[in-house]
Amino acid sequence: MNVKLRPEKYLKYFYLPNLFAPKRTKEILSVNPTVIPHREEAKEVVVTVFDYNADSLEEKTLSGVGDCFMYKTSGRNTWINIDGLRKAEVEDVCAHFDIHPLVIEDILSINQRPKLDESDNSIFCLLNMLYYNEEKNSVEQEQISIILAKEVVISFQEDARRDVFTPLRDKLKSPLSKVRQRPADYLCYSLLDMIVDNYFIVMEKLGERIEEVEEQVTRGVNTRALAHITQLRKELIVLKRNFSPVREVINGFLRSESELLEDRHVKYYKDVYDHIVQAIDLSENYRDIMVSLQDLHINNVNLRMNEVMKVMAIVTCLLAPATVIGGIFGMNFDSIPYLHNEFGFWVAVSIMLLIPVIMIWLFRKRGWF
Amino acid sequence: MNVKLRPEKYLKYFYLPNLFAPKRTKEILSVNPTVIPHREEAKEVVVTVFDYNADSLEEKTLSGVGDCFMYKTSGRNTWINIDGLRKAEVEDVCAHFDIHPLVIEDILSINQRPKLDESDNSIFCLLNMLYYNEEKNSVEQEQISIILAKEVVISFQEDARRDVFTPLRDKLKSPLSKVRQRPADYLCYSLLDMIVDNYFIVMEKLGERIEEVEEQVTRGVNTRALAHITQLRKELIVLKRNFSPVREVINGFLRSESELLEDRHVKYYKDVYDHIVQAIDLSENYRDIMVSLQDLHINNVNLRMNEVMKVMAIVTCLLAPATVIGGIFGMNFDSIPYLHNEFGFWVAVSIMLLIPVIMIWLFRKRGWF
């Protein structure tokens, strides 16, 4: 009979842990911005240069960072994009463009909080590009450093394989595009805009995941739902950690009085600012929905459990009087009334049936089931 | 006997999911202000023009946006209302009235956060009109863009079928109305005022819905109540998302130093500001009440469940001694005392009855039921 209880069915509920990646928690929690040596040197460094003005464009993929120095004085706007971080190269570039040593540390750091740093001749900002890893259902981040100097924008990316700046490259190729016709700070704005826009794509993916979990919660009692919710709440921490500092970064651009930023471009930075504020609002909505969902899930689990227990208790309770009556007429006393009566048995059985019926009637009248 | 348990009665509790619209969650969460192509082009664009001053009024429904350009220099105040958004038309109008390209993007965007944007020659603001869909019990939003320029107000609506500005049209027809006698910024105020006033109508509908749910919660144990509460909390997110940015928008009008806004109208904008602040306060009250209600619901469910389980446990427990006694005298030992006694049976049965009575007396003395 035990076989029918299908222990495996219950047992499986006990194997939920593999869902969680405590390793993921570790990734989220192990943040130490000051310990530089942890960063592995990139195997490969790819340097691409766009040297352009409204009239002409030169695009090159360079073999080493040294080759890009000549563009400093090209008289045109230059975008130097460096994929892959290697200490020597970063120091080399920064030295050449007069970047403060602390900025070099920031570029090479890991898990740095987004930040903005202005100096006399350059503006440095560090952000994280976010990607949604659909296999692991996790939000991954790649550190992007952008340096805006006179007629030059230098961008550093950790990983050359993922590049969100491709559409910008296409725009650069078109001589009529705004980015070609405007100075370097418009290019810098374009980079920021692309990064922030990409946040919404990540959030959309997360939104779909939340929807999936909500369906699980509402369709039935998925015992893993809370694990999924916990996991999603963890990913929301990654968003939160990135979004509000980015707002500060963009706000820094807006309030900056640097000569590198043209006044007529404030409108564009204001636009990015509006987007990041909306992203923050939205991520708070996500958070609210997760909390509602968790409440609902716990309530559903309890409701279902309660119903099961109630039915079991009622069945047990309904049969108890019959057991007592059976016991009464099973006693071995010499003189038990009706024992020798022809209909005694039927009367007893009838009472056995009648009592539960009355009980059911009473219980239902009280609205218990 | 199983039939009497009426499994359908319990089973129905398991079909609550259809209440929730995870699709609704998706609608609320899928917000991407930067992806323009998602917007479907409106099938129809209706342009209505009111060209007026204190003395005269010209009202026209135009076939195309191009026909409204002539009003730019009419010397009277002009309200151009465009129902239905089509990229080409929006660009056309904006180009003619010297509106910044980023504003065009905003007008055409979807799910944009309410915002205010001032430039030298115009003030642009974007808000959402809210409607309460009584069938789906959801709050729907329609994006409204308003541009205030010199002697011109241009308003863009997504959907021509729903128009809340009708009362304003009536007012415009009366030469004595303030809106006729005052410059264009008073018209702009009137539009904002109508939108914000409409929020209260939506909230009133939501308030009635909350009242219904509260009645369900208090009248009995409606197992779907939590689903309703969760749904309402989701709709409150829509309100929250709209209200606080609108406050910022109105505040922007108040602090604006644009020449387009007359000083004597500050009082009116202050009035709208007071209303939106009250709407925010009120929506927080809604939130508080929802939380109380959820607590109360969960408590009621538990209370009722507990009472049922308690009675079942007590019945089972009261009958257990009788079962034991029945078992004792049902044993087949040769010598069992009183078995052959004439009153043995009655004594046993009396004890069976007496023990539960004593138990009940004890339990009641302790206040257990």
Next chain:
Amino acid sequence: MNVKLRPEKYLKYFYLPNLFAPKRTKEILSVNPTVIPHREEAKEVVVTVFDYNADSLEEKTLSGVGDCFMYKTSGRNTWINIDGLRKAEVEDVCAHFDIHPLVIEDILSINQRPKLDESDNSIFCLLNMLYYNEEKNSVEQEQISIILAKEVVISFQEDARRDVFTPLRDKLKSPLSKVRQRPADYLCYSLLDMIVDNYFIVMEKLGERIEEVEEQVTRGVNTRALAHITQLRKELIVLKRNFSPVREVINGFLRSESELLEDRHVKYYKDVYDHIVQAIDLSENYRDIMVSLQDLHINNVNLRMNEVMKVMAIVTCLLAPATVIGGIFGMNFDSIPYLHNEFGFWVAVSIMLLIPVIMIWLFRKRGWF
């Protein structure tokens, strides 16, 4: 036997709903400051005028609002108190005293948020007087509008039957009182002071009610306690909704640079400000206590329920072995040991008693009861 279970005793728990007034929720939630027509015209309008200076006092109850206009130029301070709001009368008075039309709308509105409005020649403030309705255990509010103009204070009350300004009238009759010897803004301060002081009386009543509920919670398990707590939390929303805007109103008086307010009276407004801040603090304390109380209540209900269930489970569990033993020796096998033994029965019964005793001993040793 079912009769002894006293179903009514349990059933009554299911009739708690009538406690709640969802209607109350409706009252609290249905707030629409912009819809004027909802206000019923007052049946009766009572106008009382106090025209005074340090030397003389004229007190009159007027038949119509028109008769009070002559006091505008009396050269003395005038307090015009109008009980009962009728559109025509309010417009009449305001027109005569040069009050802005938006202020008229505010005076006639319902459920308006407390607000302050300064213009060149007058200061307008709107507050709610709060009353505690002991029958319904609810906080009722009556809208009070106060206009301070040069040498004139006009106050509008909704309801003539409840008047908290009586003590002020007595003070006015005494020529030595400060209010007689100082200009009109001191009278305005006195009105505000009385309204805010009255808040504490309402809070005291609420405090007594909280105390009652706390006694119910701690004295025993009152299943209605949570309903009472929910109801009280609803009333606290009414307080919260009034108090913080009133703080802003008083702060507005403090920061005002209007000539209508004398510098030496700042101290008095500061005093009212301190009181309203204390009221806000206190209402947050109420909130905290309600939350603690709810936690405590839920815990008590669970504790009591758990104890009952534990005892029931233990009794059932203790008797189970006896049932088994009874069953064993009740089997009809031919050869069952000890069946024919003289003391067999007593041994069996002893074991039946012994096992529960051992179980009790074990359970108690483990501290289970």
Next chain:
Amino acid sequence: MNVKLRPEKYLKYFYLPNLFAPKRTKEILSVNPTVIPHREEAKEVVVTVFDYNADSLEEKTLSGVGDCFMYKTSGRNTWINIDGLRKAEVEDVCAHFDIHPLVIEDILSINQRPKLDESDNSIFCLLNMLYYNEEKNSVEQEQISIILAKEVVISFQEDARRDVFTPLRDKLKSPLSKVRQRPADYLCYSLLDMIVDNYFIVMEKLGERIEEVEEQVTRGVNTRALAHITQLRKELIVLKRNFSPVREVINGFLRSESELLEDRHVKYYKDVYDHIVQAIDLSENYRDIMVSLQDLHINNVNLRMNEVMKVMAIVTCLLAPATVIGGIFGMNFDSIPYLHNEFGFWVAVSIMLLIPVIMIWLFRKRGWF
């Protein structure tokens, strides 16, 4: 058998209410700063005067407040400490030292929020001294009013029996102490410093109490623990109500530009400010710990309850098959297999034992106990 259940043991859990003092709640909630008549006149008023400068000290206990007026013009610093509040005396003193009538009201009020009030010739501040009543485990407060005027500090205390200023008196007697060598505002600082320092003593006592409760929670299931936690949370409200206004008071001293305060003493007020900020931080930590503790307590109660119920359910469940088997072979059918078999009984009993053993083995394999 019922006797063995020791009903008293369970019953005692139902008598927890006496722990709570709803009266305490009343004390905390009944705050009305505007109703003066509630204050009982002190039976005794003790006036002590310290008239000092760096060279000389005169200490006197006066019979009436009138006798202290002569020190106003002593040319030395004077500290007038008045223990016990009587309306006539307070008015007398304040009139003599030119104190504003509103300040008199504040001094005589009850449960006043700590406040600071500057006028041209004096600084008035009102604080509460806190005491921990170890018998009632409650935080008691005594209102202290301090007036700093030119060369004079006047302090009012409600209760002469408790005096925390004794150490200051000792310092005053030493001619080398700073307080002797500096002007009156240093004395004022010393009083504030002593009051704030005393807060830490109260918090230390509360900390010890929290530790006791934590031990109760962790050592075993003390059903009263939640009551203790609720009580402590109530006391924390008293702290919160006092600390943040005191911070404002001290901050007021820091920002004050009164000539009564010497610049070189800012450092000392800054020190008091640091202390009160630390007290606020600490009281928030207390609050956090109480919340954790409550979670832990509720979890422990549930855990213990669950374990008991689980064992009971398991015992009942293990014995159920034996009951069934006993019933099977106890039926009175003519032909039941093995009934006449010699070992039939033993086989049945073996099965009765075997099934639970198998069940235990299965349950344990699944990790259920």
Next chain:
Amino acid sequence: MNVKLRPEKYLKYFYLPNLFAPKRTKEILSVNPTVIPHREEAKEVVVTVFDYNADSLEEKTLSGVGDCFMYKTSGRNTWINIDGLRKAEVEDVCAHFDIHPLVIEDILSINQRPKLDESDNSIFCLLNMLYYNEEKNSVEQEQISIILAKEVVISFQEDARRDVFTPLRDKLKSPLSKVRQRPADYLCYSLLDMIVDNYFIVMEKLGERIEEVEEQVTRGVNTRALAHITQLRKELIVLKRNFSPVREVINGFLRSESELLEDRHVKYYKDVYDHIVQAIDLSENYRDIMVSLQDLHINNVNLRMNEVMKVMAIVTCLLAPATVIGGIFGMNFDSIPYLHNEFGFWVAVSIMLLIPVIMIWLFRKRGWF
């Protein structure tokens, strides 16, 4: 049979308290910054002096504090590090370097909140170095006081055995290091930087601990998990208490206009500021994760318990009908149908088996297990 229940297995759950250290709570809560005498005098005071400029370095370990006074006028930068706090020595040093007596009190205090104090000739700051004690799993703090004066940095540490400044000593020995080539405020920055960097090491350890607990929670039902969570939340309080005041301290350096701080070093202080802000963010993430984890743990415990109870209830319920049937045919009526039928027994037993099978089928159809 009771032996098989393995009481020890359950009993062990009742011995969880020893996990908690209420003593730890006491340590966290017993904070009294004003009571100096509690500090034990250090047994040993070690004074090390680094007197350096870009060209030369003199390093000395002195026998007494008096010997370091001569470096005041060395004309080079001097770092005096004093390990071990003794009242006399601290007063001696401070007197010599013209430090305000209140600073001395701060240095000697215990559990002081991090603070910054500027005077004309020096900047004083007090921070806590944090250590993670892996044995006790607690965060320990050591108070560090730093005084920056003209060409002098004096640092006081409580405990000479733990010194995090060793790497700085190594840097000082290299004539090319920045710290050698720059003035004293760069040294001060280096000390602050090291302290803040060390916070991340502590957080990393805590992060590992959280990961361990998460694994416990997800791997199975560790009944002690909540105790671990509570303990970790207590440690997070220690972090919170330190981090936000440290942010204020660093911010104070940034806004300071003291001549002791060179403008070109603002960048470095800004860097430390970024780090401490990141630490604050991170500790809030920790807090969020702890809350999620606690929810998950409680849910897991309930889930597991529910499953066990459900199976027990189902087994009990399935066997109840068989008991009733056994009882029916065990009654001693003369005429019971089928009693004398050959297959009567088998029919009865079949029904006994059939009913549970039907019940299981019904229950499974309803998705109850």
